[in-house]
Amino acid sequence: MSNNKIANSSTSARKPVVLMSMGAQERKGHAYQVMTHKYIMPLVEIAGCIPLLTPTCCGSDDIEQYLDMVDGVYLTGAGSNIDPSLYGQDNLTPEKPQDRDRDLFDLPLIHAALRRGLPLFAICRGMQELNVALGGDIHQKLYSVPGCNDHRENPEDPVAVQYAASHAIHCVPGSWLAELLGEEEIAVNSLHGQGIRTLGRGVAPLAHAPDGVIEAIHLPEQAQFTLGVQWHPEWQAASNPQSVAIFQAFGQACRQFSAQR
Numbered sequence: 001m002s003n004n005k006i007a008n009s010s011t012s013a014r015k016p017v018v019l020m021s022m023g024a025q026e027r028k029g030h031a032y033q034v035m036t037h038k039y040i041m042p043l044v045e046i047a048g049c050i051p052l053l054t055p056t057c058c059g060s061d062d063i064e065q066y067l068d069m070v071d072g073v074y075l076t077g078a079g080s081n082i083d084p085s086l087y088g089q090d091n092l093t094p095e096k097p098q099d100r101d102r103d104l105f106d107l108p109l110i111h112a113a114l115r116r117g118l119p120l121f122a123i124c125r126g127m128q129e130l131n132v133a134l135g136g137d138i139h140q141k142l143y144s145v146p147g148c149n150d151h152r153e154n155p156e157d158p159v160a161v162q163y164a165a166s167h168a169i170h171c172v173p174g175s176w177l178a179e180l181l182g183e184e185e186i187a188v189n190s191l192h193g194q195g196i197r198t199l200g201r202g203v204a205p206l207a208h209a210p211d212g213v214i215e216a217i218h219l220p221e222q223a224q225f226t227l228g229v230q231w232h233p234e235w236q237a238a239s240n241p242q243s244v245a246i247f248q249a250f251g252q253a254c255r256q257f258s259a260q261r
Helices: 003-009 037-045 063-068 100-116 125-133 176-181 241-259
Strands: 017-021 023-027 030-034 050-054 072-075 120-123 137-139 167-171 185-188 195-198 204-208 214-218 226-229
Touching: 017 037, 017 100, 023 100, 037 050, 037 241, 063 100, 072 100, 072 125, 072 241, 100 120, 100 125, 120 125, 125 137, 125 195, 125 214, 125 226, 167 176, 167 214, 176 241, 195 214, 226 241
Parallel strands: 017 050, 017 072, 072 120, 120 226
Antiparallel strands: 023 030, 137 195, 167 185, 167 204, 204 214, 214 226
8 A cells, every 4th residue: 555545545525734834945046935844745645635835034023823724734845044143153164154034934933833743743944943943053064063963965966865864863761752663773865964953842852863854853842743754754754664654743743733733
C-alpha cells in the first residue's frame, strides 16, 4: 500500500488543513511568494493533510483569520536567514539573503498557534524561528564555533548528494521522539550554516548531533504536538521510515485537533 493510500485510509471525510507560510524569491526583477514542492508532498501524501499556502508579504494582520481555517501549522526551511536584529545580534552574514516579511509573519504566527493549541511542526529555518519566537538565539556561523562541525552542504555537489545522510543524531534517551523513530540514534542529512545557540523559553532539546549541536526541539509544557528538527525529513520522505513516522504523527495530531473543533 502506498503512503498516499495509508494517509487517506486514516483520514475522516474532512482532511485537516495545515498552514504553510511562503517565502520571498526574486525572479528576473519580479517578487514571488514561493513554497518548495518537496515540503508540500509529504504533508499531502504521508500526513494526509491539505496545505493552505499563506503569503507573508501582506503583513501579519490576518494571522488570526488564517488560523481560523486550519488544524495545524507547518514551518519549512528556506534559503534565507532570520534577521539577527530579531534576536539581538548584528548581522554577521550580510552576503546571505534574508526574508524579513516571513520573519515578521512567522514569529507572531507561532505565538498565535501556540495560544490556540494548534499542532506545530518546524523544519530547519522553521525550527530556528520557533526558538527565536520564544526568546532564544542563533549561531549565525555555526561552522566557526569551536568544537562544532561544518553542517553545510557542498553547493557543488548534486542535490541527491547534498541531501544524503551526513551524520548521526542522538535522541534524548527515553524521549517520545526516540520512541516515535524506533531508536535513539538515526542518520540524517545536514544543510545548515546556522543553528540554535540559546534555547528559548519553554524550549527543550530532543536530539543532538555528535558535536552537541541541537538537532530537534519541542515545547514540553505545551499540550499540543510541537516538534522542530534541524535536518530535512521532507527529502524523499516516503522512502525514509523515520520521516514517514514524523509526518504521520503530525498528521494524526492535526486530525485530533480537527475532531475537537
